[in-house]
Amino acid sequence: MSRQIVIIGAGLGGMACAARLGHAGYQVKVVEKNAQTGGKMGIWKAEGFSWDTGPSVLTMPFILRHHFQDVQCDVDDYLEMIQIEPTCHYLFPDGHSMHTWSNPATMTIEVARRENDRGRRFKKFWHYSKGIYELSADAFLFKTPGRTARLLPSGILGKLRHLPKVLTLSTMASKIRRSFKDPHVRQVFNRFATYNGSSPYKTPATFNVIAYTEMGFGAWYVKGGMYRIAAAMERLAREKNVEFMLNTEVEEIVVNPRRRVEGVRLKGGEMLQADAVVVNGDVIDAWTSLLKFPGKESTERRLARRPLSSSGFIILLGVNKSYQKLDHHNVFFSKDYRKEFNEIFKAKVPPSDPTIYVSVSARSDPTQAPQGKDNMFILVNTPPVQPNFSWSSEKEKYASFIIDQLENRALFELSKHIACRRIFSPLDFADRYYAHRGSIYGHASHSLLSIFKRPKNRSRRVKGLYFAGGSVQPGGGIPLVLLSGKNAAICIQHDLLRS
Numbered sequence: 001m002s003r004q005i006v007i008i009g010a011g012l013g014g015m016a017c018a019a020r021l022g023h024a025g026y027q028v029k030v031v032e033k034n035a036q037t038g039g040k041m042g043i044w045k046a047e048g049f050s051w052d053t054g055p056s057v058l059t060m061p062f063i064l065r066h067h068f069q070d071v072q073c074d075v076d077d078y079l080e081m082i083q084i085e086p087t088c089h090y091l092f093p094d095g096h097s098m099h100t101w102s103n104p105a106t107m108t109i110e111v112a113r114r115e116n117d118r119g120r121r122f123k124k125f126w127h128y129s130k131g132i133y134e135l136s137a138d139a140f141l142f143k144t145p146g147r148t149a150r151l152l153p154s155g156i157l158g159k160l161r162h163l164p165k166v167l168t169l170s171t172m173a174s175k176i177r178r179s180f181k182d183p184h185v186r187q188v189f190n191r192f193a194t195y196n197g198s199s200p201y202k203t204p205a206t207f208n209v210i211a212y213t214e215m216g217f218g219a220w221y222v223k224g225g226m227y228r229i230a231a232a233m234e235r236l237a238r239e240k241n242v243e244f245m246l247n248t249e250v251e252e253i254v255v256n257p258r259r260r261v262e263g264v265r266l267k268g269g270e271m272l273q274a275d276a277v278v279v280n281g282d283v284i285d286a287w288t289s290l291l292k293f294p295g296k297e298s299t300e301r302r303l304a305r306r307p308l309s310s311s312g313f314i315i316l317l318g319v320n321k322s323y324q325k326l327d328h329h330n331v332f333f334s335k336d337y338r339k340e341f342n343e344i345f346k347a348k349v350p351p352s353d354p355t356i357y358v359s360v361s362a363r364s365d366p367t368q369a370p371q372g373k374d375n376m377f378i379l380v381n382t383p384p385v386q387p388n389f390s391w392s393s394e395k396e397k398y399a400s401f402i403i404d405q406l407e408n409r410a411l412f413e414l415s416k417h418i419a420c421r422r423i424f425s426p427l428d429f430a431d432r433y434y435a436h437r438g439s440i441y442g443h444a445s446h447s448l449l450s451i452f453k454r455p456k457n458r459s460r461r462v463k464g465l466y467f468a469g470g471s472v473q474p475g476g477g478i479p480l481v482l483l484s485g486k487n488a489a490i491c492i493q494h495d496l497l498r499s
């Protein structure tokens with residue numbers, strides 16, 4: 001009889017793992033507490049508008065393509081990816097604005113205009129960021145799981161010159177300060193730290209690689225909405241005979257006295273036996289709530305000591321007007337970026353002068369809003385849920401504050417044109433997805449060691465227990481969680497073959 005695998009969670013990492021194991025002939029069940037698959041990649045529709053409630057940008061699209069290829073399918077049969085250019089429109093409080101591009105020539109001109117240096121500084125930064133990618137991608141993203149991160153994979157001797165860029169103690173912000181003179185350009189490059197929920201003033205400079213992952217491979221969107229990725233991943237998994245149990249919550253991962261998983265217990269008491277269990281939900285939540293064996297507290301304490309990544313405050317607006325000033329992706333920057341990150345990560349309060357991201361996917365895709373209207377997805381970075389701040393009582397006030405800010409910054413009379421709206425606070429991320437205190441990317445990346453300390457895809461403490469998703473290796477964001485699902489599947493296949 002083929003081996004039984006239970007996957008807790010139908011997020012992208014869980015479904016990536018499921019499709020691979022289903023393809024390899026295992027009996028796979030995905031147990032999801034919510035009514036729809038996709039986890040943080042969600043969708044909401046109202047009054048002719050459609051919004052993605054999670055990711056709005058797909059980077060490194062080749063990783064999604066490879067996921068389908070690895071199980072003998074073609075992603076083009078499931079969805080249509082389109083590249084967004086310019087990648088983003090940045091608006092500064094002093095009235096300046098700037099675009100970013102994935103075409104290096106156009107981007108060189110854009111930055112040179114501000115730096116007044118014929119593109120010299122941008123070209124240097126580009127080679128630096130690309131260099132980090134070339135050296136670290138094989139070692140950290142594409143390495144075979146279970147092996148120690150090898151900084152020197154075979155054939156990489158020629159890239160050794162990039163090593164100091166990877167192993168550096170300086171922060172993203174200090175490297176950016178040394179690389180550019182113009183404060184606007186600096187702020188744009190600092191923002192990439194938020195792609196994994198971290199502060200550029202604390203994150204090691206190695207993470208300047210994120211700029212290359214967007215600018216080198218482009219910022220992509222999926223026609224019909226980003227949620228199509230989740231729908232395609234579910235379809236692929238079902239085609240590989242994966243069974244989905246929706247509206248079903250796992251209450252316990254059952255571990256025997258020899259520290260081996262036996263299966264999972266569902267809310268209501270039913271037991272599902274399994275040879276391997278994959279946690280796609282948050283790793284901290286798994287150790288605090290799902291694992292109950294004696295002695296697990298040391299791992300729980302170790303995970304609790306590390307700083308969490310940011311959460312987010314989201315407003316979805318259906319607007320009876322089209323603001324031509326807005327591109328598909330827009331960022332309204334705060335005046336004092338350092339103060340904003342201090343508020344989020346040190347004071348742990350919602351920013352008083354926030355940077356506001358506004359995405360209007362209807363700009364590239366008319367299916368997302370009625371003609372002449374905008375579907376705004378508005379996101380502000382916030383700390384995870386704090387004991388001294390109540391989102392339930394403050395969320396309406398904070399939403400009005402953000403809308404006021406947008407009116408003052410450029411979107412005149414926005415409140416008058418709102419046809420419908422919905423708010424998600426950090427509490428919703430905690431309640432809907434069991435993301436630990438609503439943090440979106442698990443732990444923050446605030447030290448060089450955080451790369452190595454991120455929880456692994458295979459548990460060292462419990463045999464038969466694996467992790468796939470944004471809170472474990474290699475990290476959060478669509479491409480990385482797909483790799484995480486791949487890593488967990490490889491570990492399981494390897495371990496079950498030997499047992």
Ligand SMILES: Cc1cc2nc3c(=O)[nH]c(=O)nc-3n(C[C@H](O)[C@H](O)[C@H](O)COP(=O)(O)OP(=O)(O)OC[C@H]3O[C@@H](n4cnc5c(N)ncnc54)[C@H](O)[C@@H]3O)c2cc1C
Binds near residue numbers: 014281379471
């Ligand atoms: C607002 C927002 C914007 C983002 N923007 C981007 C972006 O532009 N680009 C990008 O690449 N990434 C972005 N991300 C990050 C990206 O969405 C996530 O990293 C990724 O989707 C997480 O996938 P995952 O595999 O970790 O699973 P998750 O999405 O975390 O899903 C885990 C699933 O497990 C389920 N679950 C948990 N516990 C249980 C249980 N006990 N029983 C049953 N089910 C359970 C949950 O309900 C959930 O469905 C964004 C995220 C958010 C929230």
